[in-house]
Amino acid sequence: MSQQVLKAEKLNKYFHEPDTIHVLHDISMSVEEGEFVSIMGKSGSGKSTLLYLLSTLDTQYEGTVDINGTRVTGLPENAMARFRNEYIGFVFQFHFLLPEFTALENVMLPALKLGKRDHGAIEQQAMEKLRKMDLHQYAHKLSGKLSGGQQQRVAIARALINDPRIIMADEPTGNLDSANTANIFDIFNGLVQDGNTIIVVTHDHDFARKSTRILEMADGRICTNG
Numbered sequence: 001m002s003q004q005v006l007k008a009e010k011l012n013k014y015f016h017e018p019d020t021i022h023v024l025h026d027i028s029m030s031v032e033e034g035e036f037v038s039i040m041g042k043s044g045s046g047k048s049t050l051l052y053l054l055s056t057l058d059t060q061y062e063g064t065v066d067i068n069g070t071r072v073t074g075l076p077e078n079a080m081a082r083f084r085n086e087y088i089g090f091v092f093q094f095h096f097l098l099p100e101f102t103a104l105e106n107v108m109l110p111a112l113k114l115g116k117r118d119h120g121a122i123e124q125q126a127m128e129k130l131r132k133m134d135l136h137q138y139a140h141k142l143s144g145k146l147s148g149g150q151q152q153r154v155a156i157a158r159a160l161i162n163d164p165r166i167i168m169a170d171e172p173t174g175n176l177d178s179a180n181t182a183n184i185f186d187i188f189n190g191l192v193q194d195g196n197t198i199i200v201v202t203h204d205h206d207f208a209r210k211s212t213r214i215l216e217m218a219d220g221r222i223c224t225n226g
């Protein structure tokens with residue numbers, strides 16, 4: 001039987017600058033292990049805000065988030081950062097790689113931060129992740145010198161380095177052409193086949209249609225879940 005990896009209850013989010021706006025309204029949702037969930041909706045509907053709450057990057061909200069059975073809401077910042085680094089892999093639209101570091105060094109960074117394994121073991125793991133992205137031949141190239149699609153694949157390898165339980169991605173194909181978009185979809189699909197759980201914010205209908213579930217948002221609410 002599949003297991004619940006994420007559960008959110010009654011999430012409400014307000015921004016206070018300059019006026020108070022109520023951005024997320026009473027959002028409750030759950031995600032099972034092995035699901036590939038796409039979050040869609042018009043610009044401004046609250047997709048990124050929701051993903052930031054679910055991924056623990058934003059801690060200022062009402063309601064609760066449980067990941068892997070742990071109540072992450074209210075964890076002290078150190079414990080939260082550690083939990084995030086260990087259980088969640090994050091891929092952004094703008095990959096936020098360090099351009100003056102090699103692809104390999106970029107992928108190694110989150111594991112070095114966690115400090116669990118020795119440098120050699122981390123390097124070996126990072127090479128494996130790059131190989132999975134078909135990028136091992138670029139391991140020693142500066143990430144800033146790679147193409148957009150290659151950089152996004154390095155960012156995915158980086159998100160995978162600590163073998164996270166969940167991968168969350170915010171518009172991971174927003175900057176890519178259709179061939180690279182299809183490639184990223186295939187990579188995500190492969191990760192799901194391997195048992196990973198993925199939650200993606202996307203505007204791309206073709207991409208979303210192929211995932212296992214679409215959550216449609218409108219005005220800070222989930223209006224379709226299925």
Ligand SMILES: Nc1ncnc2c1ncn2[C@@H]1O[C@H](COP(=O)(O)OP(=O)(O)OP(=O)(O)O)[C@@H](O)[C@H]1O
Binds near residue numbers: 015017045046048
């Ligand atoms: N830091 C912030 N301060 C104030 N308002 C914000 C902030 N971030 C987002 N908002 C507002 O919250 C609402 C939801 O924004 P959000 O980025 O979650 O939407 P989205 O659905 O991801 O949009 P898009 O598809 O354009 O990325 C918008 O009205 C936006 O202006």
